[in-house]
Amino acid sequence: MLALIILFLTALVTLFVGFAKKPLLTLSLSVLGLLGTAAALICQWYHPSDFLSSYEGVNMDGFAILFSLVAIIFTILIIFSGFEQFKSRLDHTADYIGLLIFSLFGAIVMVSFQDMFMFFLGLEILSIPIYVMAGARKDDPLSSESSLKYFITGAFATGILLFGIAWLYGATGTFKIYEIQQFFMEAEQISSLAYVGLLFILSAFLFKIGAAPFHFWSPDVYDGAPAPVTGFMAAVVKLGAFGAFIKLFTIAFSELYDFWMPALTFLAILTMFVGNLSAIRQVRFKRLLAYSSIAHVGYSLITMVVLTNNSALNLWYYLFSYGFATIALITVQMIVNDREDRIEAFKGLGRANPFVGFVAVVALLALAGVPPLMGFFGKFLIFADAISQNPALIAVALLNSGIGIFYYLRTVIVILQKPGVDNEIEQSEFKTTPLQLIVLGICVLAMLFGGGLLMVH
């Protein structure tokens, strides 16, 4: 709880400091607050009993701490890399950062919830700032479209989720996830209310993580939203939603595994194919990222399909590796800063700015899963864990990685190419800020040496 309180205060303070119109002050205060939150979480890890770690509805267990820490790291990286964009609208800097932190607050609630009520609150706190942020570029119709689209579909999904929770309550008579688990274990006959509720909740989740066939919003929203927000959605929102997803389904619905597993298997396969095949034809970079993120959701779903003792950790590691690569790419996208966001605008990046080009290539290869980068180990852990239970699923997943290499490689080639003479595309200047370079540095170190993290794993 202490961590949550600090985080909440940080967000509030950030908003108020905004009146001073000093972007750097806002930035440093908010980052300080985030680091404080992280410190509180780490203390909790070592002394679970001292820090108000448990409160009715919220429990900061090891699982929640791991997920929260990663979410905080990602948020800091995104604030750094997007600072230039936030700053360019002087009167709004604090609003952007404050909203990001509120959203992060929601994500942390979502991974530490104990009952469905808290879970719902967390989801809403996570989503509402994003609805606002997606429309942050007010003069750009695409951004407004993105915001509206996300809001309407998101609100709809929330409604379905709430409806599902109500059905579940009707069947079990409780909101607490451990009591629900208890109920399913002891019940002689499970009423069909519970199954209906589970299906509703499942679809709401699939919507939030952007799995097929509930993925249609994500390319448009990713494309239209300002780049830092896209990065935040890909890295942090996904982390929170997946954390809540695996928690709910491994605890509350563990007894109904046989019921939801086949559906999820099918959807995992569908998601992988939809993401990878659609990504092949993309010409805009953020849309490419959106489809690639759908494909990655497919791989991550495998951890849910094949539940073992390591599932949660594997999922965590996977999202960790995925987040670094995505944030690096989003930062690179901001550096290229092409108005129409074409992949072709990356041409010559490798020559004009070798370091940025190198990071971009590493990130793309990490997403493709080329060893020995972190992305490879993420995939490897998931696949190795699942293969004895379901070899055919892993064969399909590997086939999909093979499809995936096509569009990642195409982008890599564009980046490494000489700047063309004939192209009508005017060359971007590839301006970087020191903060962005720091972000890229951290990401590339993580991607190159993140495999070593397995030693702790």
Added chain:
Amino acid sequence: MELLLIPFVFALVAMIIPQKAVRGYALIGALVSVVVGVVHAVNYVPSAEYFSIVEACTTMMGGKLPFFMKYGYDGIGLTMVLLTNVIVFLILLSNYDNQSIAASKKFVALVFFMQFALLGVFLSLDGLLFYIFWELSLIPVFLIFLWFGAKGKRRALMKFFIYTFIGSLAMLFSLIYIRSYAPSFAIEDLVAAQLTTVSALWVFGGFFIAFAVKIPLFPFHTWQPETYTKSPMAGTMLLGALMLKMALFGMIRWMIPLAPEALHCMTEVIVILGGIGVIYAAIIAIKQNDMKTLFAYASISHVGLIAAGIIVLSLDALTGAMVQIVNHSFVAVGLFLAADIIDRRLGHRNLLELGGIAQQAPKFAFWFAVIIFAGVSVPLTSGFIGEFLLIKGIYGYNWMYGVLIGTTLILACVYSFRAYQLSMFGPSKGFEFPDLTWAEWLSFFIVAIVVVFLGVYPQFLIDMVEPGLQKLIEIVNVK
């Protein structure tokens, strides 16, 4: 360990040395590796153990990684290591006069990095480590190809990378699948794993796809001629002389001992595919007019024979395969160098427009002839020893296949001598053709020396690889 580290360090240092020193630095770096390799070979004592020299860094890492940092070699591995080091030296030497490439820091660093990855493949005794190095070797070749390749390479590049990457993914599948039957990725554990026939087929199939793409065997070969033609000469040499040897080595070290249960269904398939490749590629080669494409098809033809020989698993054929692996590497370097010398001097490689070079460049003509002879397995060259043993082994498996595959000896003469005759003899087509420079001459000389030496006295190579091969046959028989 130092075998692996030296190229890696040289690759890193190559980024920061002054521009003028690059070419000399490259040669010295490669030479150091050769010397270290030779020292290892001299100290090597063949033994009956599976791996005579094993170094493990497991304790250093606390044993918590999902794989072991475990290296080691037996005679087979050591041969490949030595081969890699010598060939890398030859590649750098033969490019010495090609200013645009040899004086580029990027190029030198990439070649050393490639050497590092290749040595890793040949030395690693852990499945996952093997896979990581295997994939790592793709990156430098990809970059060499991208930065120094010919025009219109993009399509070929994508094709090559996607083909091999999908192949490797199939191998990854096999590795993690067999891992679920074994306590760790260490090769002893994987070999000891008990598979059912069906699961052995899965494992074998995954490895087979990966290796068949890289070798390349007949239906998987379509990436190869285009890639060889469009890539710069050094890239072609790396691909033809070393990278496809990774796959042949992988068959011996990983595919066969890990899933021998599947052999009884697969042997015939692979022999037939290899045989088709041998004849089909040779016939295509006869009609080619671009010298490099011609040699690319010739390469498919030769390696098909090696793959077929490995899979029949007789000691003769396996020994022949090892000799032929070495021979083919050197011959490939020689042939592609010859093609590149012509390309560099004249700007094209079209056989129909060549002719009469022998009058202007007698030294070149002589050494080219030596290499061509080794390529068509004239006695006293190592090609003869290798192909003779291979065909003997296949003949022992099934005489019909032996006879059919034996036609390679005739077909190879046809395409090789056609290429030689059209380019070297006949009236001069009226162009200047300067003779060899010292670096080119030295490259040819080393290739020729090795080829002839192995042709006259192959015994030391055979002694080196035989215990390992016997062990392989033993493992298969036990299972």
